[in-house]
Amino acid sequence: MSRRLRAREQAWKLALAAVIIVPLFAVPLLYLLDVSLESASQFLTDPLSFPHPVVLGNYPSAWAQGNLGQYFLNSVIYTVSATFLSVLFAVFVAFPIARRYARGGSLIYALFLAGFFLPVSIIPLFIEAQKLGLYNTQWGYVLLHLQTGLTLGVLFFVGYFSNIPRDLDESAQLDGCGYLQYVIRILLPLSGPALVTVSIYSAVATWNDLIGPIVFLASEKYFPLTRGLFTFYGQYESEWTLLAAGVFIVALPLVLTFGVIQRYLVRGATAGAVKL
Amino acid sequence: MRSSVRMGSLVAAAALIGGGLVPVATQAAVNGPLNIIEWVNPPAVKATNIIDRGFEQAYHVKVNLTTAVGRPTNYAALEKTSVEGGTQDIMAVFPIQPYPPGMPTSDLTSEQLWGVDGVYLPLNGQPWVKRLNPASAAAQTYNGKLYGLNTGVYQIGVFYNKAIFARYHLSPPRTLNAFIKLARTLKAKHVTPLYFATSGGATVYDYVMLLDSQLMALWPGNVDNQFWSGKASFESPRFIRALRQAKEITSFMEPNWQGEPWTGMPGAFAAGKAAMLLDGSWDMASVLTANPKIHIGYFPLPGSNVPARNQSILQPDLTWVILKNAPHRALALRWFNYFSQPKVYANYVKETGISPSFKGSYPSATQAILGSYLSKGLLEANAEPALPANGPFVLQPANFWSTLQNVLIGRTTPRAAAAKWETAWKKMLAGK
Amino acid sequence: MGQTETPARWLQTPRRRPAARGWRSSYARPGAAAMSPGIIAYLLFSLVPALGTFVISMTNYSGIPGLPVRFVGLGNFASMVSSAAGGFLPSLEITMTFAVSVTLVQNVAALGLAVLLRNRFPLVGLMRALIFLPAALGVTINGILWLLIFTPNQGPAASVLAVFHRSSAFFGSPSAALPLVIFVQIWANVGFTTLIYLASMDNIPEDYYDAARLDGAGRWHLFRGVTYPLISTAMTVSILLAAVGSMNVYDIIYVLTGGVNNTMTLGMYMFNTSFVGSGDLGLGAAVSVMMFVLTLVVALPLQWILRRREVSV
Structure with missing residues (x-):
């Protein structure tokens, strides 16, 4: 096929994709933006046209009434801590298994593998959270979200670390490099792609959890975005202009962050999924 | 050697993370904060917030209000986790009475079941009880024990x-x-x-x-x-x-x-x-706003x-109860006292438009709308x-x-x- | 991190015979010690609760302080499936409808999108990012977004229907709610599935296509003869992920309908029996166990069929 012909085919394909994707994936967000800039009276009579006049006041009101900053901050804290801790823990579990440094390593590996096939255990976790004093605390909430990163991390890292030459450990040992130092200074920098993949899965699971905050948290000041925004939605369900502004305030940093890191995200997420 | 020492401290840190908050929680029991949960009825939430701010000033403690939208759905889940979690002090429920004589207790709503099982603190003899309308008190009484402060109908x-x-x-x-x-x-x-x-x-x-x-x-x-x-x-x-x-x-x-x-x-x-x-007349305050x-x-x-x-x-509505496992029971009782002071309660009635459960006159815009129909009718629980x-x-x-x-x-x-x-x-x- | 301090010469040391037993290494002891936080966390927050689910499912545990807990054997399972009292069977049907539709449509749509977006071309990156965006926005924002669009008397969806002189209660309609919930679930996850297919297609050498083209293969034959067999591993992964994920779904249902209007999936039913209404944690745990069994019953044969297909190609 000639290059020109192929370019033309590509253009057709892209046009077709755009016709499907833009209305489904971009227009809803643009409509949200549109509504957030309308006055309440325009929304009641004529929601679909462009804002006339443009009302910016929905944004400060939503911010003031929704406690959105707090929810956003909580979500970031939970996601970053749970991801960081679970990946770190998983690295330290996986490496000795990969190197056979630990006796019973394959048993431990099998235990983690079983974790993939276990039932949803929100009820025992709820009871456990109360008994261990983790219920309705921020630290508890983080610990209750180590599951995804830890299980996936161990399985994924064992395979990954086995491909890192063993000579590396031995040379480091000969040079008197301590274990912790070795893992942090040598092993982790070599494991970038694996760390990214597992972190993405853990972060998405924690960030998106809605039932967790309903079951494990009782105080509004600890709510992450998922539950906080849902409460906000319930309170202002009839005031769509305010609600749309609130949702957009939260969505915008996500869209921007996502735009910046999506290349890595996409690569990491798919690399992991295909290898599993 | 150096590395294993560090490792030990990491394990210790992890252990601390898990158990670290327990002593804090017991210490807080003396002073508060007072934790309250309530379903979202915007005027009632607004009124509760006003009352909480007043209580905070009067008693120098913090009051946290957590809400959920949808009484039979999201709020029911919040109640369930709160009753078991032991972190909340005061909870808003529907009155536990009347329920039909032939109904087995296993078929009660969870709010009623908690009342029957003694999850709520009995309130007999509290100073505000004698000012309550007798009908309102009866809706809150089970086996001679008064379980709640009914805010009205x-x-x-x-x-x-x-x-x-x-x-x-x-x-x-x-x-x-x-x-x-x-x-x-x-x-x-x-x-x-x-x-x-x-x-x-x-x-x-x-x-x-x-x-x-x-x-x-x-x-x-x-x-x-x-x-x-x-x-x-x-x-x-x-x-x-x-x-x-x-x-x-x-x-x-x-x-x-x-x-x-x-x-x-x-x-x-x-x-x-x-x-x-x-x-229901509970929405009139929102309409007027x-x-x-x-x-x-x-x-x-x-x-x-x-x-x-x-x-x-x-429909006898929002009723405050104190959970028996509440970390701040004494403070919760004090809040009930504060809530039922005529001046404070008058404000609640004014904001929500509820027909009052306490004896005396408490005017509101909603009562003006209801006019001669005010407080006349049949109990929802008997009609279905x-x-x-x-x-x-x-x-x-x-x-x-x-x-x-x-x-x-x-x-x-x-x-x-x-x-x-x-x-x-x-x-x-x-x-x- | 102090990258510059990393002695590069370690990477160049001559190859040595690997130690026969790893645990003789001087890293063995600190290594084993450092495993403990991860293992403790795993036992505490994954394994013990999972086993706990089985135990609790055989009790009448209600969670009401002070109420005795009794062992009831398989009583919860019996009452769950009994036609008089149980909500299990209706939920099972809804869950299967949901899971089959989502798995099929999501994979077919993702495959189509992947074919459209596989070559490097201006704006393709933007399109790829757009379909992946819902994963970043999260379940609550996604749900609210579609609730706004499907407002019965006002939203854009109602306006589109009005052109055809139709109207609907959308999420409030017992017949429309489930298809709409299925749509939103697919919408939220199709990007991820597409990316799995894209990654897999990127690994197919261009020579294969050139060779097939020399043989005179048309566009369909290129797909059927080259692309399709070579992405079978990716297909196994994404079909399994979609099937298992959709059989356990509840978050998006919680936001969109709360389980009314024929959308009470097993996940939602489990949540409702445990935490709403009479709040029966024993029964809720029994529902969890059934969901687990269902996942195994569906996923294991499915995996076997898919893997066999991979080999046979």
Whole structure:
């Protein structure tokens, strides 16, 4: 096929994709933006046209009434801590298994593998959270979200670390490099792609959890975005202009962050999924 | 060696993370903060917040209020986790009485069950109890123990926009036929006669607002007790007629009313989207906030052509209880005392429009709307069969309401639904 | 991190025979010690609760303080499936409808999108990012967004229907709610599935296509003969992920309908029996166990069929 012909085919394909994707994936967000800039009276009579006049006041009101900053901050804290801790823990579990440094390593590996096939255990976790004093605390909430990163991390890292030459450990040992130092200074920098993949899965699971905050948290000041925004939605369900502004305030940093890191995200997420 | 020392401290740190907050929690028990949960009824939440701020100033403690939208759904989950979690002090519930004499305790709602099982702190002898209306106190008493502070009673019926009625020279109907005639007139003028909405978890409204008004008008006496003692049938002509009438009334609602969010009812009525609103008086404060210029009138939703049979539905509402495992019990009792001070409670009534549960005069804008109908009517709990929480599938509240909704939107016939309910009901009573 | 301090010469040391037993290494002891936080966390927050689910499912545990807990054997399972009291069977049917539709449509749509977006071309990156965006926005924002669009008397969806003189209660309609919930679930996850297919297609050498083209293969034959067999591993992964994920779904249902209007999936039913209404944690745990069994019953044969297909190609 000639290059020109192929370019033309590509253009057709892209046009077709755009016709499907833009209305489904971009227009809803643009409509949200549109509504957030309308006055309440325009929304009641004529929601679909462009804002006339443009009302910016929905944004400060939503911010003031929704406690959105707090929810956003909580979500970031939970996601970053749970991801960081679970990946770190998983690295330290996986490496000795990969190197056979630990006796019973394959048993431990099998235990983690079983974790993939276990039932949803929100009820025992709820009871456990109360008994261990983790219920309705921020630290508890983080610990209750180590599951995804830890299980996936161990399985994924064992395979990954086995491909890192063993000579590396031995040379480091000969040079008197301590274990912790070795893992942090040598092993982790070599494991970038694996760390990214597992972190993405853990972060998405924690960030998106809605039932967790309903079951494990009782105080509004600890709510992450998922539950906080849902409460906000319930309170202002009839005031769509305010609600749309609130949702957009939260969505915008996500869209921007996502735009910046999506290349890595996409690569990491798919690399992991295909290898599993 | 160096590395293993560091490792040890990492393990220790992890252990601290897990257990670190326990001592903090016990220490906080002395001073507060006081933790309260409440379902979202915007005026009541606003009123509670005002009262909490006052309490904080008076007692120099922090009060946290956590809310959830949707009493039978999201809020029920918050209650469940709170009762077990042991972190909350005060909880808002519905009154635990009356429930029918024949009903097994396993079929009570969880709020009632907690009352029966002694999850709530008995409040007999508290200084505010003697100022309570006797009827209100009775609704909160089980086995001689008083469990809650009932904040008052709301009324369910039809609220109408006086300006729209005046424009078409209409006056409030007193019979079902008059209501239907009026609604047809409005429809002919392209005005939505009646606003009502159940999406977002309020199918219960089909039952307590619409069907109850019809049952009440057609069926004298305590319907609840008659069903539970086996003397009433879902397939009786009266019940079928109530279903048919309820269905006819929905034809005057905005199209797709079952897909409109229930939380939007006051806003839509305030914006003049319909001439009338089928709702509880708890929403009037929100309507007046959304549109301070609106003039509102009220009448009970008729179900009969005998005017005297058409009455309002009375719903004893938000009731504060203290959890027995509350970390700050003494403080919670102090909050109850503060709440029931006439000056503070007057503010609650003013903000919410509730009909007061304490003796004395507490005016509000909503009471002015209700006018001569104020506090007159029949208890919701007596107007409908109480549904068994753990009973047969089709009779469990959420499933019963969704079948009822299917009747109202024409997906199933009144007879078919009634037959299904009756079979299950008979089987349940026979099994006791 | 102090990258510059990393002695590069370690990477160049001559190859040595690996130690026969790893645990003789001087890293063995600190290594084993450092495993403990991860293992403790795993036992505490994954394994013990999972086993706990089985135990609790055989009790009448209600969680009410002070109420005795009794062992009831398989009583919860019996009452769950009994036609009179149980909500299990209706939920099972809804869950299977949901899972089959989502798995099929999501994979077919993702495959189509992947074919459209596989070559490097201006704006393709933007399109790829757009379909992946819902994963970043999260379940609550996604849900609210579609609730706004499907407002019955006002939103854009109602306006589109009005052109055809139709209207709907959307999420408030017992017949429309489930298809709409299925749509939103697919919408939220199709991007991820597409990316799996894209990654897999990127690994197919261009020579294969050139060779097939020399043989005169048309566009369909290129797909059927080259692309389709070579992405079978990716297909196994994404079909399994979609099937298992959709059989356990509850978050999006919680936001969109709360389980009314024929959308009470097993996940939602489990949540409702445990935490709403009568709040029966024993029964809720029994539902969890059934969901687990269902996942195994569906996923294991499915995996076997898919893997066999991979080999046979």
